[in-house]
Amino acid sequence: MFDKSITAYEEAKKVIPGGVDSPVRAFKSVGGTPPFIDRGEGAYLVDVDGNKYLDFVQSWGPLIFGHCDKDIEEAVIKTVKKGLSFGAPTVLETELASEIVEMYDNIDKVRFVNSGTEAVMSAIRLARGVTGKNGILKFEGCYHGHSDSLLVQAGSGMATFGTPSSPGVPADLTKHTLLCEYNNIDELKKCFEASDDIACIIIEPIAGNMGFVPADEEFLAQCRKLCDENGALLIFDEVMSGFRASLTGAHGVVNTKSDIITFGKVIGAGMPVGAFAASSEIMAHLSPDGAVYQAGTLSGNPVAMAAGLVSLRKIKAKKDLYENLNQKVTKLLAGFKKAAEDNNIAFQVDSRGSMFGFFFCEKPPRNFKEVGTCNFDRFAKFHQEMLKRGFYFACSQYEAAFMCEAISDEDIDNCIKAAQEVMAKL
Ligand code: PMP
Numbered sequence: 431m432f433d434k435s436i437t438a439y440e441e442a443k444k445v446i447p448g449g450v451d452s453p454v455r456a457f458k459s460v461g462g463t464p465p466f467i468d469r470g471e472g473a474y475l476v477d478v479d480g481n482k483y484l485d486f487v488q489s490w491g492p493l494i495f496g497h498c499d500k501d502i503e504e505a506v507i508k509t510v511k512k513g514l515s516f517g518a519p520t521v522l523e524t525e526l527a528s529e530i531v532e533m534y535d536n537i538d539k540v541r542f543v544n545s546g547t548e549a550v551m552s553a554i555r556l557a558r559g560v561t562g563k564n565g566i567l568k569f570e571g572c573y574h575g576h577s578d579s580l581l582v583q584a585g586s587g588m589a590t591f592g593t594p595s596s597p598g599v600p601a602d603l604t605k606h607t608l609l610c611e612y613n614n615i616d617e618l619k620k621c622f623e624a625s626d627d628i629a630c631i632i633i634e635p636i637a638g639n640m641g642f643v644p645a646d647e648e649f650l651a652q653c654r655k656l657c658d659e660n661g662a663l664l665i666f667d668e669v670m671s672g673f674r675a676s677l678t679g680a681h682g683v684v685n686t687k688s689d690i691i692t693f694g695k696v697i698g699a700g701m702p703v704g705a706f707a708a709s710s711e712i713m714a715h716l717s718p719d720g721a722v723y724q725a726g727t728l729s730g731n732p733v734a735m736a737a738g739l740v741s742l743r744k745i746k747a748k749k750d751l752y753e754n755l756n757q758k759v760t761k762l763l764a765g766f767k768k769a770a771e772d773n774n775i776a777f778q779v780d781s782r783g784s785m786f787g788f789f790f791c792e793k794p795p796r797n798f799k800e801v802g803t804c805n806f807d808r809f810a811k812f813h814q815e816m817l818k819r820g821f822y823f824a825c826s827q828y829e830a831a832f833m834c835e836a837i838s839d840e841d842i843d844n845c846i847k848a849a850q851e852v853m854a855k856l
Pocket of ligand 1: 573576
């Protein structure tokens, strides 16, 4: 049933490290062979063996309408026919930037890049350039891409400067990165007491990279206050939550506003895109207007812009899109929760808009350490059994899940039925 994927994986491992181009795809945390994907069909993935899966990963977030959306496909094909890349300005970039800017009252300008990693890296350079300071404050469990200074882990205590979390990152490059616990106001305050050189706080206001863990309102308010009092900028990393948690991402569901927003995923509808955005005043520091250098050969790629543009216009045109997606999420999670309860399994669920998560633990985790206390063996078993039944969830409890428009009520009913069967076996 997985023969072709098994062979494909073996072949891939001969020429690609670990057989994958991004580590999580190797299924290390849940075991087994990752299905090699042949194609997407709306709500479904089809692997090279012909197995079909209801997809709750959606390329890790970008595909809010599901696979092969006709309007996006059409726009992409039309644009491809005019040329793949020019390295020169196109009207499409202005159109997509306008669609984004129009929705927020705290940003005026957007610069496009090619990935979330690049968006965050550039946003941080901008924050440092604007403030003239060096420090970055980030939170344990938040992921902001794989650039050197963000690959940090806690040092000897929390609220300390981080140490590299990967070989290949010199300690000199992380010595400006402060790390503290998510949702911990005391530690946050201690960081500002420990350093007067903090250029920015970067945070996932709704974290999806330690599983789904939203920040508390009061915690975000404190981030805002401490930035204002200390001449630092607040960066909301909305690469994942942007156009997912609501029409205006996390900004639409929390009371705090950031100075810089980073985007990715949904704004490219599955094409490689990232972006960072801020007020005209902040963006004036960016090259070619200002001195903070940032560039990209393929940035603002026309095919990617065309895909993003159609996607965002469709999103805006569907007034009740997020409500509908959230209703489906709520139904699914209620079904999962009941299945867990019926089998005396400790289980937590939470969601915002089309982004959701679940944990096998006694109470909702509020930070990375608490996520670490969840039952990972149980998660792995759940994942394997759901996959066998044709339901594709992120292969780690440290990841969030995504609902797309193409998933039907019937799909959800089937998924709940499968979860009932699986929970009874855990
Ligand atoms: N920030 C956040 C919040 C993310 O979720 C991710 C990717 N999952 C990134 C940044 C990095 O984006 P990319 O993988 O496109 O470089």
